Amino acid sequence: MEIKITIICLIGQLGNGGSEKQLYLFLKYLDKDKYSPVVVVSSICTESRWEKQIRDELLVPVIFLGNIPKILKFVKFAWLVFKKRASIVFSWSFYTNAFFIVCPGIKFIGSLRGDLFIAKSQIGPVNYKYSLKPNYFVVNSRFLAKELTLEGIPMENISVVYNMFVHEHCSVEPSKRAEERNILRKKMGIPQDAVVVAGIGRNSFEKDLPFFLSVFEKASSSDKIIFGLLIGDIDKSIRDKIREMNLQDRFVLTGEVESARKILPAADIFFLSSVSEGMPNSLIEAIDAGCAILATDVGGVWEILEPLGTDITGKIIVSDREVPSASDKLLFLSQNPCFRKKIMEGRMKILERFNPDKIMKDYCMILEHLSPPDQM
Known part of the structure; x- marks a missing residue:
């Protein structure tokens, strides 16, 4: 039997926003025969719409690191990565990119989904520094890719993958x-x-x-x-x-x-x-x-x-x-x-x-590039 690749999707909070919706769509269209996803939330449980749909509809486990000191969150996350035998960690939030430092030997994808310089003004300089540490980034616009290059991230380490969108109205008479x-x-x-x-x-x-x-x-x-x-x-x-x-x-x-x-x-x-x-x-x-x-x-x-x-x-x-x-x-x-x-x-x-099939092909190319050779 083919061994599934465990991928941990790490997000700062699981509220009702647009980033959470994009995570839901990513998990919905992800090939479950090939990948075994787990969602880890670095904050406390919020019982949001997207948490419920990810957990109950998609049957993807959701784990909250909880209201504990930041250093303990890093320790707890490192233990989860080991326990789940994760091959890939996909940080869905810029603020969680810093967890890269406790994932040695793991393929780690960092993200940027909002203006980098707004993020810089909202988090401390240490967290900002480590949030730029991942070796590979996914962004949802060319504008954000350019912002990362201005911070010294090589363009070859950045993939632009647009948001997914399932249209509802445009085909209506x-x-x-x-x-x-x-x-x-x-x-x-x-x-x-x-x-x-x-x-x-x-x-x-x-x-x-x-x-x-x-x-x-x-x-x-x-x-x-x-x-x-x-x-x-x-x-x-x-x-x-x-x-x-x-x-x-x-x-x-x-x-x-x-x-x-x-x-x-x-x-x-x-x-x-x-x-x-x-x-x-x-x-x-x-x-x-x-x-x-x-x-x-x-x-x-x-x-x-x-x-x-x-x-x-x-x-x-x-x-x-x-x-x-x-x-x-x-x-x-x-x-x-x-x-x-x-x-x-x-x-x-x-x-x-923004067609989901097209966008998921882009995601799959990235995941296949990062997946261990023995699990391809």
Whole structure:
């Protein structure tokens, strides 16, 4: 009988975010006849959506290192690697790359899935130094690969593997899509004739929702048909800001939702206002939902949108983070339904790049390259 290759997927936390979803998809499409995966979480148990699906649906063991001192986490992880007879450790978080130092002789894959210099500002210099130690890295955009090379990581030690995405909406007939849109708007109290501008995310420095509001305020002062939709758990400071701008009658705030993808079809335009991103999953979800796009020039935004061509991307990517220029682009989109339709017509070219079968081939090439010869 063929011996399976044990691969430990190490992640900092198992919450409800995009990185966790990508881990779930990786494990879902991984060849279980060849690989025996185990997930190790360096933090405490959170009972999240993705933990439940990984454990109960995919039947992949999930082990938490728990709330113990960092040095003990390293010791416990080294013991788990030995106990499980792991051949490969795949660090799914940049913050867990430092566990490389307790895995001598093990094929170790480091990751970077968000802006490196934001990570540098959030972790101590020692952890940052050791998080750059792995001999091999997987990143989800060319932008992040370039960031690693600036830190001295050779390009030949980096593989760019895009996020996986399973599209739901783009194959839906236009008439059914319009019906879904109308139902969602009626349910949320959004005028049927409004041009709805949606955003997703918590109020963090990276998401920069104040920039979203400032751009929306300026554009909506010139076009009263524009309506705002913020999806997710938006905190009090943003709610207060909306009231200060006297925009409370022009916005719907959904609160925390299980899946933004179920709400995005209500929107005409999706505005990514982030100051920092890796490969923004929300942008891909919005494209699938049929939204036209306005996005700041961060992370992998250009890589996502480049199949549309420069004639289109030049009109929808905000490169200067200035409110006047961003609001001009938003007004252009709101007042030009034919241009919005042109973006929609090109979305399959975009989504094809994130097809799970294609992405898993890239992952498999990496795993096969690193697998011990006697286990191939």
